[in-house]
Amino acid sequence: MQQRTKAIYYITQNNIMTLEKVIGILGAEVVATTADMGTEISSVCSSDLMSDLLHFSTTPKSLLVTGLINKQVVRTAEIADIKAIAFVLGKRPDEETIEMARQKGIVLIVTRFSRYTACGKLYAEGLRSCTGEDR
Amino acid sequence: MTQKKNIEGSFHLTGGDFTNAGGASSELKSLLTNLGIAPEIVRRAAIATFEGEMNVIIHAVAGVMHYLVTPEHIKVTLNDMGPGIPDIEQAMQEGYSTAPDWVREMGWGAGMGLPNMKKNADEFRIDSIVGEGTTVEILIKVKEDESL
Numbered sequence: 001m002q003q004r005t006k007a008i009y010y011i012t013q014n015n016i017m018t019l020e021k022v023i024g025i026l027g028a029e030v031v032a033t034t035a036d037m038g039t040e041i042s043s044v045c046s047s048d049l050m051s052d053l054l055h056f057s058t059t060p061k062s063l064l065v066t067g068l069i070n071k072q073v074v075r076t077a078e079i080a081d082i083k084a085i086a087f088v089l090g091k092r093p094d095e096e097t098i099e100m101a102r103q104k105g106i107v108l109i110v111t112r113f114s115r116y117t118a119c120g121k122l123y124a125e126g127l128r129s130c131t132g133e134d135r
Numbered sequence: 136m137t138q139k140k141n142i143e144g145s146f147h148l149t150g151g152d153f154t155n156a157g158g159a160s161s162e163l164k165s166l167l168t169n170l171g172i173a174p175e176i177v178r179r180a181a182i183a184t185f186e187g188e189m190n191v192i193i194h195a196v197a198g199v200m201h202y203l204v205t206p207e208h209i210k211v212t213l214n215d216m217g218p219g220i221p222d223i224e225q226a227m228q229e230g231y232s233t234a235p236d237w238v239r240e241m242g243w244g245a246g247m248g249l250p251n252m253k254k255n256a257d258e259f260r261i262d263s264i265v266g267e268g269t270t271v272e273i274l275i276k277v278k279e280d281e282s283l
Contacts, residue, residue, distance in 0.1 A: 050189075051247035054182050055254070060174070068242045075157035076242075079164065079185045081178055 015128055015135075016042045019084055022063060023109055025121050026086060031093070032101040032108035039083050039107070045130040046119050050076045062130040065118050069093040071100055078104045088115045142170070145201040148191045150217070153241065156192045159200050160185035163211075170204065172277050179255040180209050183273045186248040187213040193238050194218060195268065208257075209275045219265035227253065227261075 019039045023030060030037075039061075046065040047053050053064065053076055060081040066073055069091050077085055084107040087093065092110050093101075101108045111118050128134050146159035164181040168174070184200065191198035195217030203210045220226045226233075227249050234244025253259045258274035 048242055049245035049247075050242040051186065051245040051251055054186060054251050055247045060178070070241055072153070072156065072242055075161065076185075078161060079157065079178075079181045081174075 015126055016040050017125065017127060019063075019107060021125075022084070022086070022122065022127075025125055026109065026111040026113060026118055028086060028109035028111040030107065030109050032098045032106070034102070034105045034107055037107070041083065041127065043130040043132075044119060044122050044127050045082070046115055053082075054080055056131045059130050059132065063122070063127075065115055065122075067091065067115060069097065071097050073097075074101045074104065074106060074108075077101075077106050083107065084109065086111050086118060088113060088118055139206060141203060141205045142166070143201070143203040145199050148188060148195075148198040148200060148215075150192060150194070150196045150198070150215075152192060156189060157185055160188050163200075163202055167204065167209065172209075176209075176275060176277055180211070180273075180275050183252045183255040183275070184211050184213075186251045187211065187271055187273065189243060190248050190269075190271075191215045191217070193234055193243060198268075204277075207276065207278045209273075209277060211273045213269075213271045213273075215268045215270075217268050219267055220261075220263040220269055221265050223261055223263060 019037055019041055022041055041063045042061040043059045044063045045053055048066055048068050050072060062082045064077055064082045064085045067088050069087050074097055087110045090110060090112045160181055163184055164177060167177045167180055195215035198213060198215030201212045225231055229250045230246040232244045232246035238244045252273060256273040257276045260272040263269040
């Protein structure tokens with residue numbers, strides 16, 4: 001009699017997703033767009049401390065989730081090659097900050113979720129930390 | 136990298152000018168990118184100089200950021216007219232900060248500035264005189280990838 005081996009299925013997480021999908025997951029409003037909204041996001045970082053971001057943001061093509069809405073956040077994103085910023089709790093940056101992001105090619109989105117929930121939703125969909133600590 | 140000759144210049148930094156803070160590092164990052172330097176090296180240089188620039192904006196009255204780009208390395212020197220650092224070893228510790236609360240509210244003063252500069256530099260030198268100011272030198276090699 002033929003012996004059957006047990007089949008094992010592995011579900012692999014897709015750790016890269018388009019910005020459009022991120023926007024969908026966060027139910028976010030786009031406040032600053034750039035030419036390519038199909039930009040791929042490969043990791044997420046989250047902090048309200050800029051130097052922590054500069055320390056830990058080790059992979060380009062990151063999304064930043066933050067509660068800070070000043071120009072410094074956009075400048076930090078530019079320096080660290082962060083492609084998009086999600087502002088939490090529905091907080092919206094001023095026009096000057098939005099214009100700076102447009103000039104630097106950084107997408108700004110606003111989500112009503114808290115930092116914890118926003119990050120949790122993205123993690124559940126397969127996006128991992130920019131620090132690489134969870135891979 | 137296609138650059139053959141040395142390129143140098145400097146930016147004047149004004150303490151407390153948070154509106155333009157990071158502008159010098161941003162310009163330097165564009166310059167290095169346009170020179171064809173590898174993105175990862177440009178990124179390290181940008182982070183190190185940005186942290187240095189922010190330290191001047193946060194702590195000093197004024198300062199100068201000087202850069203020298205040669206085919207071998209990027210050298211950035213930051214000179215400031217600030218309060219100086221009484222204990223450099225303590226200042227180099229991750230998490231140690233003397234930034235006031237209003238600066239922390241803007242997202243700075245995490246105590247990671249100097250450690251981040253050191254982390255991204257191949258050579259890092261800091262010298263300070265209390266009551267006069269601080270000098271930081273950052274050197275990042277650009278040649279290594281080319282020679283492989």
